[in-house]
Amino acid sequence: MDSFELGRLTDHDFEEVCRDLFTELLGVPLEIFPRGRDRGIDLRHAPEGGPCTIVQCKHWYRSGRAKLLAHLTDVEVRKVAALKPDRYVLATTVELTVDAKEKLRTTFAPHIRSTEDIHGVDDIVAALRERPQLVERHFRLWLSGTAALGALLHKGPLLRSDWLRRELAKVAQTFVPHEGFERARRLLDEQHVCIVTGIPGAGKTTVARMLAAWRMGHGWEVHEISQDVDEVTELWRDGVPQLFLYDDFLGQTTLLPQFGKNEDVRLLSVMRAIRDAPDKALVMTTRHYLLEEARRKHDRLASDDVRDALTGIRLTDLDLLTRGRILYNHVHRSALRPLQKRQFAARDAWLPVVSHRNFSPRLIEETLRIDLKREPDVATAMVANLDNPRRIWERIVENELTEEAVQLLEIVFTYGSVGLVELEETWTWYRRESEREADGRRFRHALQVLDGTMLVIDEGVVSFHNPSIADYIRFHLNAGRGQLGALLASCGDMQQVVRLVDAGRLADGGGIITQLM
Template identity: 40%
Template sequence: METFDLSRLTDFDFEAVCKDIFEAEYGFPLEIFSPGADAGIDLRYLHAGGSELVVQCKHWVRSPRSKLVAYIRDIESRKVKKLRPSRYVLATSAELTKDAKDKIYKALTPYVTTPSDIYGRHELDALLRKHENIVRRHLRLWLTSASVLSSLLHKSILTRSRQLANDLDTTLRTYAPNESYARAAELLEARHSCVIAGIPGIGKTTLAHVLCAKYVSASYELIEVSSDLEEANALWDDDVPQIFYYDDFLGQTALEEKLGKNEDSRLLSLMRRVATARNKRFVLTTREYILAQARQRYEKLDRHRFDLHTCVVDIADYTYRTRGEILYNHIYMSGLSRELKERFADPRVYLPIIRHPNFNPRIIAATVAEAELLSSDPEDVDRRIIENLHSPRSIWSHIVNHQLKEAEVHLLELIFSVSRDISFQDVQEIWTSLDGSLRQLRHSISILEGTMVRTYRKSSKVFLGFHNPSVRDFMRDYLLEEQGGFLSLIRRFSHFEQVENILITVSVRAEALQLFMANKALLEEAATRSYDSPGLHDDGVNRSVDLAHRARVYLHLGEVLDSEVILDCAHRMLDEDDAIDNAYDPHDVVEIVQILHGANRQSLRRMFPDALQAAMEWIKGDLSSWPLLASAKSFFEELSGIVPESEVQEIEDRMQAEAQDLIRGWSEEGPDSMSDHSIMEDVLAYASEYANPEEIFDGYAEAVAQMPYSDWDEPEFNRREVGSSDSCSSLLEESRAVASMMESLRDDD
């Protein structure tokens, strides 16, 4: 039997739900009054004969039931006597015993004409089960139903990612529905995959969490993909409804954190596999500008028309009312004092925030969290929100410069020094090697967790990372401004991943190059010290021990810094017989060949022939399937003008022969053939590039006819267009709703 955790609703949510419940029960519309000045009236109906029905809604979650009974007896009953309604109905989220109900009935007689006009938690649950359409209409109510919450606590989810379950739970408490949800939900249901894109902090991950919760409540198993798509394929179960979730699938801050070997092909293959599976869904998030970069770099991603699978979360999605709900939900659900919450009922406090041109949900959440956990002067929280909206960096700047101790700042610097989350084991080893105490480390983590740092467990390891990408962005800028601190950090580098982050920093901040060039000797010492370091622990594929990857980073960094020392380290890596043979990422191999081919230094030019030969042998080592052939073709196309034409032609001939076999089989058997639908889509796209595919590929027309419908020309699910709904009258209605919502922060409970 479905139940609802009404305690997780806000006061405003509760009143809106009660309005819909009693309108459905009584069959007539109810007036709703703003909290605070209602004199005991939340909802009212005036009958034609002059009689009056009054409904009072008491969301009672922070005080015991006995205090509710006392409040009704001592305060509410006086209001009711002044009103003298024909009928008075009380609805409360508190669980009422028979004794409590009898006492309330006695206090409100004769205006409560029967005890059945007193609705506690169980009675409201029964009405919500009766009127399921109301539950679906109120997204936040539905997301707090027992089925959703129990699904999030299911053992299979907790086993894979307890942190994700906690994150989903937190999201559901503060989420404010907006137009992006409807677009993304429609897209996910229609295409089974949805790429959520947008600017930093706009709410991409929040939207993804809500979509995941929706499907989890429908008995879908939630699979979080952390670093490698093989995680999804390994856990794929044809018989089980599953939703796969891949946050920041292209990296958090730059494309340098790029897709691994054939990851672009595997990504598209998984999306196609999901598209043809009735019981599978796939949700991905990325920053919009990184998605644009990826489509430029990876031809397959561009050809796939990612825009047809992309929902862009835009500031236009946040109407006046949505902004008000976001602010209200974060204040209401926070641990701030009652007095401080009541400050936000003042229009002079909330209006500048809601109307701010830089309104950003992440800044609201982060500033409130700061006030809860760190701020020495929390009564300034509204001023701090405005400051942070004016200058988004200021939220982290205020914490780092005014509230953190030296050890805590050093921990932030250590986490920043690598380009991804880092295991606690590695943090501990690096920390103690720098003469820091474990007690100090654990204390620093406890201070930072929840605001700037998060910890989570995966594959039996505890990992640390920044709470969200904006913290990494801030730390990069902070260190580039505090150059002495950055140079001191580099002096302590001992791992390859830290040197790699230098290259990433140069790629996203041009001013970093000037600093590094001026201190090249320091960088060279760090690179020499770190080039053969053991890789950091990872729960997925540990790319840091890939010599080809390391060589590519050192070649690129050596070229950027014009450093013979760093290039010599790369030379030594490539001298290893299996450096390219054991490469993981084809883009590393391509860049190595390109750099050596275009190098001015004779030492690098001399390495080019052997590297090219090793690269060609590596990519041709296994051409046993269409995806491997397509990867080889893409590899050689990137090295056009470098790879001998005979090698390119050999791959083309083999692809044509493979395509002929696959098309012939599909034309005869269609979906019943041994070929995967997603692969056939690629094969037919390849064949269509020929001027006369029907003549070259037997059965081409028949094969095309047997393919499921194409979605190339389907409508896009993209940004919200501002239309007639954004009228002056609707804005006035939204303004009244927000005023009523914020006024409810003046709480009787």
Template identity: 45%
Template sequence: METFDLSRLTDFDFEAVCKDLFEEELGVRLELFAAGADGGVDLRHLSSAGESLVVQCKHWHRSGRAKLIEHVENTEAAKVAKLKPQRYILATSASLTKGAKDKLFEILQPYVKTPSDIYGKEEIDALLRKRDHIVRRHLRLWLTSASVLNSLLAKNVVTRSQALAEEFDGTLRTYAVNPSYDRALELLESRHVCVIAGIPGIGKTTLSQVLSAHYMAMGYELVEISEDSDEANHLWNDELNQVYYYDDFLGQTTFDEKLAKNEDSRLLSLMKRVSRSPNKRFILTTREYILAQARQRYERLDRHSFDVHTCVIDLSDYTYQARASILYNHVYNSPLPQTVKQSFAEKRVYRPIIQHRNFNPRIIAVTLAESGLLSGHHESLSDDIVANLEDPYRIWDHIVRNQLGETDVKLLKLILTFMSDIRLDDLQELWMELGEPLRELRKALGVLDGTMLRSMHQYGAVHVGFHNPSVRDFLVNYVQSDIGEVTSLISMVRRFEQLETLWLIFPAPGGGPMAETYKRRRDQLEQVASMVFHAEPVNLRNSRHGKNYVRRAWLCLEMGLDLESEVIRELALEAASDADTILNASESTDLHAFFQTLARHKTSRGEEIMFDCISWAVEWIMGDLSDWNLIEEAEDFLRSIEHYDPGIEVSEALARLDSVRDDYAESAFEDWAQTHRDPVFSGSEMKEVIDHYKAIGSTDPFDMSEYDNVLQRLDEYDAGHETPFAAPRKDSAAGLAWNEVREVQSMMQTLRESSD
């Protein structure tokens, strides 16, 4: 028998749920009132004859029934006697025994006509079980019932750690429904794939987690992706309903964090595969400008129609009512003293926040969470929120400049020199190389973990990274504003990944704003580059390869050209002169970037190296054409370097590639035409093969006498992989609940009189 965890509801949520329940149960329309001025009336109905019905809602889940009885006897009974309603109903989230009900009935006579007019948690659970449409209307109620959250840990491949379950729990407690929820859900239902985009802190991760929880409540298994789309393919199960969750799939700060080899192709293939699978959903998040950068760099991504899959969250989604809900939920669920919570019911306190032009949910959450660090007292908390909305970096600036020690700041800067989370073992090794004792590292982690940093167990090791992207954003600006900090950061470089991070997150290439700063530190950079060019890589969370000399050569060639440094250029050219550098490349995008930069090196030596590198690159890309995606990638890459080739080697490779493609397509088609059970080639790949030849207007690889049969088999393949699932009710979208509740003022005033 299902029970509902009413403790996760706010006071305001509980009243809204009671309103919907008792309107149906009693068959009347109930007015919803704010606490305070109306003498404790929460819900009221006045009949045409003037008789009054009052429903009092007491969200009394923490203090228990003994305190509830005491409160009703000492406070509520007098209010009821003053109101003199014809009928009075008490609804509470506390669990009530028969004795407790009888005691409350005795206190509230003659206005409570029968003990049945006193509803405890058990009675409310029973009413909810009979009214699924009301449960579904209140998102926080049904997404936080025990069956939903427990499913996070019940599946054997669901999540990487309990940390994600705890993160979902916090998200669901504070989420406020807004129009982006319905838009994203509609995309997922119609196209099965949704890319959630928006500015930092606008609520992308929050929305993606709520949507994931929505599907989990419908019986879907959650698969978190943290590295690349291959994780989804490895855990794909045709028989299961699955929702794939990929947060910040293009990185947090700049797209130069790059996709792994063939990841653009694999990612798009996975999106296509999910879109064709009725029992799969794919939720991705990214910042809008990073998606734009990715589409500029990756031709495949640029060709894909992301617009039809993208739900952009912007400030227009946050009406004043939605903003008030966000503020209310965070204040209600915070550990702040009750007097501080009550202060947010004042118009002069909440209005400047919810009406602010830079309203941002993350800033609200972080300011409340870090209120002790920010001001040391709570009297200025609302002012802190407004000030942080005016200047988002202020929240961290005050902490860094006034609350943290020198060692704490040094650790933050060291973490900044890596694009991704770093293993604690590697962090300790680097810390000692910088001449710092490990006890200082442990102390600094103790101060920062849970605030500006977070540590987590993943893949059998502890990783350390920034608690959220706003910390990295602040530190980038913090360092960039002070040349002394730039020098300090450069002095921390002991691995090539750190040098790469500095060059990519601080805009210097092509004469960017950091170019002159770097030029004044050219000697220092030359020394550092020479030291780390051959250094062993750090085991980052997203690291997949060893030394990637193509990427190292590209980066140093770009640095050398922009800084006019012969020393750094020579590191790149020496590596590029070695065939193994190209033949052991990790990904074609790195090679493409290298060729673009090498083309700027207009010297006879540069032209000679270009000629050799193209020959090696053709050999490398043509060395593995074992599947359709690799063939597609090879063509994209060869087209991208064709104009650099002084000879005909690339043109000849493209001609050979056409022949390989036709042979592959013919084999795949024959497989589907002749194999009666499970073909070797996947149905999604076969569809891509046919779509390609349709696009170029050719049918040469196919036996046209079997063409219609193969198409029919592909349709049957889709139908055979369809797993029934419960579609969401059209009349139960969570956003509808907010159309039926009180205005912003009533919502905030609920903070005045917390039930317990």
């Protein structure tokens, strides 16, 4: 029987779940109130001239029963006495004993009618088990279920990539479902194939990963495609529900290095096979402008097969409420100190962020991940990064990293992704061409500094943590901040040269072409 780890929900998540749950349990519609203005009211039913019911939600799973009881007795009982509701219902993520419930009933009498109006975590989980449709309406609640969570955290064999398994679990902690996600999920259900497009940072990769998590939680295998679409046919198993995740299937900055000979034909063939298979699904992502470029170069990608599978993640999908929840979730799960987190409760701190024209979930995440120890005012740093998205990487790359680490990033840019052995060999040649010292100790130190922040190492393959870093390194090289001649001389693979040339052909890549000539 499924259970739920309610501790994985934020306070707001828990209140929304309780609103829907207690609307059913009590048989009355409940209002929900913003934090900080509730006067002790989280949920309320107060018809004009009728009896008033208040539901209080206490998400105190980390604090424990003793602290919760002390708080309720010392603080909340006075608030309830002042409000004088006809009925007071308590819901908490803390485990409550029979004695604890009886004590609370006595303390809050006459507003708590009986211990049936006191719901500890076990009572709430039991009620949720009986309401699977309610659970599925709350995506983050569903993700906290033992079936979904077990798939994300423990069923490594269902995933080709350990790193992807960790990423799915991490992204699930902060993900906020929105219209773009629901649109993609409907399309995947109907077509079995979904191509998610969008501008950098809009959240298309997050949507793709959550589609994968959704299917995993329902017993599907998830396979990450890392090279080309031929991997799908190699991994295909008849009679086994499988989802194939092909992130950035047209590459991150240019088409040619990623799209191999006749791959357009093979891609369409795989898409058609999956569309006809009830137990197969394919999710792909790409940047919108790369897809348009691919359509011009490959007529087959302008076909109905591609058009019918296409959906986009637009900034308009992220309304102010969704943006606020994204910010709240990231701050809630961040390593900020409690005092720093409370700063975001102030309207002057959060409103400039969620209303910013350049609002990006990626920049929110990166600011909290990178700037925690460097910025005394994280909210101000967040707005500055939204004003100038290049700022977050520029300061780190140009001012804080060693030359060895920067050159390592430049080499990864020429590859896209590369094995550790090949990376070290190329880095050594680059250092020698630059007339710099090169040894294994320096290489390992540079890699250690970058691993987990700007680079990802997965099964011996090194790649950028996210595409925005590749975008910045392209700007860095275009501005003449690297040693492009030495970098070119160190290239041992023609595809590295092709990547550099194609980067120079982009609208903002003239500086690269000039240096290569």
